[in-house]
Amino acid sequence: MSDPMIKDIKSQPKFLNTILTKYFDNPKYKKRLTEVVNYIENNDTPILFAGMGSSNYAAISAINILSNKGYLCLNPDIDEFIHYQMNSINENFTVIAISQSGKSAETKKLLEKLSDNTTIISITNDEDSPIANMSNFVLPIFAGEEATISTKTYTNSNYLLNIIAHLVDNNDSFDIQKQLDDIEIIDDFISQEKNAVHNLYNHLKSKDKWSFISRGDLLSTTFMGSLICQEGTGIQPTGYSGGAFRHGPLEITGENHGAIVFAHGDHTFNLLMKLTEEMAKNGSKIILLTDESYNNKSDNILLNKVPIVNRLLLPTIYAVIIQLFTRETALNRGRIPGVLNKISKVTEEE
Structure with a gap:
C-alpha cells in the first residue's frame, strides 16, 4: 500500500530547520521578519488572526504568547465572520492571514472585504498566491510540497507564528542553538x-x-x-x-x-x-x-x-x-x- 504520509511526517524536522535558516541567516527574509515584529510592536491595534482548518488552529499558541504580553488577539471562525461579523472591525485592526495554500476561499474573501488601509500580514507556503498578493507583509512558511493531509504545513505555520509572537517585545532573546537542539x-x-x-x-x-x-x-x-x-x-x-x-x-x-x-x-x-x-x-x-x-x-x-x-x-x-x-x-x-x-x-x- 502506498504511504506518502510517513514521508511528510518524517520530513518535518528538515523543514523546521529551514524556518531558522531562512529567517535568521538569509538577509531578505530576516528583514521581512524584523519588519513584521517591529510593526506589531509599534502599532497598538487589535490583531485578527484569519485562517481555516489547521491554519486557524495553528495560531492558538501564538495568541497565548501575545495575549500574555498585553496584545488583544481574536481568532474567530472566518467562515462565519465574513458573513455575520464584518462590521465589528475597521482599518485599525491588523490582520494576520494564515493559509498554507494562499488560496483558502474564506480567508481570501475576508481580505477582499477589508479597507485598503488595513495592514495585512500573510503566513503562507506560496509567496505568489492570491492571499500573499493582497498582503503588506508576506512571511512564507517554507514547508515544501505536502503530499497528504496537513502535517508539515501545520507545524511550520505554528512554529513561525510562535517565533513572531516570541520576538515581539523580546527582540534580543532567541536562542538559535536551543531551537536546533530541540528540533x-x-x-x-x-x-x-x-x-x-x-x-x-x-x-x-x-x-x-x-x-x-x-x-x-x-x-x-x-x-x-x-x-x-x-x-x-x-x-x-x-x-x-x-x-x-x-x-x-x-x-x-x-x-x-x-x-x-x-x-x-x-x-x-x-x-x-x-x-x-x-x-x-x-x-x-x-x-x-x-x-x-x-x-x-x-x-x-x-x-x-x-x-x-x-x-x-x-x-x-x-x-x-x-x-x-x-x-x-x-x-x-x-x-x-x-x-x-x-x-x-x-x-x-x-
Whole structure:
C-alpha cells in the first residue's frame, strides 16, 4: 500500500530547520521578519488572526504568547465572520492571514472585504498566491510540497507564528542553538514513536467515541489532530479544551469512550489530570501524552511520555504523535494514510 504520509511526517524536522535558516541567516527574509515584529510592536491595534482548518488552529499558541504580553488577539471562525461579523472591525485592526495554500476561499474573501488601509500580514507556503498578493507583509512558511493531509504545513505555520509572537517585545532573546537542539529531539522522537504508536491505537481501537482534550498552547495541536484524524481515518473524533469537555461531553465517558489527553506540565496540568482520572474512573480508555511526571494508578490510562522541548516547539512534538496515530488508524482501517477521497487538499470555494 502506498504511504506518502510517513514521508511528510518524517520530513518535518528538515523543514523546521529551514524556518531558522531562512529567517535568521538569509538577509531578505530576516528583514521581512524584523519588519513584521517591529510593526506589531509599534502599532497598538487589535490583531485578527484569519485562517481555516489547521491554519486557524495553528495560531492558538501564538495568541497565548501575545495575549500574555498585553496584545488583544481574536481568532474567530472566518467562515462565519465574513458573513455575520464584518462590521465589528475597521482599518485599525491588523490582520494576520494564515493559509498554507494562499488560496483558502474564506480567508481570501475576508481580505477582499477589508479597507485598503488595513495592514495585512500573510503566513503562507506560496509567496505568489492570491492571499500573499493582497498582503503588506508576506512571511512564507517554507514547508515544501505536502503530499497528504496537513502535517508539515501545520507545524511550520505554528512554529513561525510562535517565533513572531516570541520576538515581539523580546527582540534580543532567541536562542538559535536551543531551537536546533530541540528540533533534533523531535527528529529522534518521530523514529521512536513510529515504532510505539500501534500500542496507542490498540488502546482505543474498540471504542466508538473518541475525544481529544487539552489546554493552553496544546489546543493548537488538539484541534488540528481532531481535524486530520477525521480526514484521514473516516472516524469522527472531537477536539475539546478541558473546561469545555467538562461542560456536557463528560457525560459520554464510559466503556464505549476513548480519549487522548495532551498534557504539558504547565499551571493547568493538575486540572487535566483531575479530568483524566475522572474519565478513567467512569470506564473510558485514556491515552495520556505528557512531558510531566505522573504516577499512573489506572489500567484505563496508557501513559506515553513526551520529551521536553521549548515552548515554541511544544505543539509540534505533540503533533507528530497525533499524525502517527492518524496514520496507524488509517492503515488498520484499510485506508491509504493521509489521502483524501472526497475533497481536495485546498478549499477554494465556500
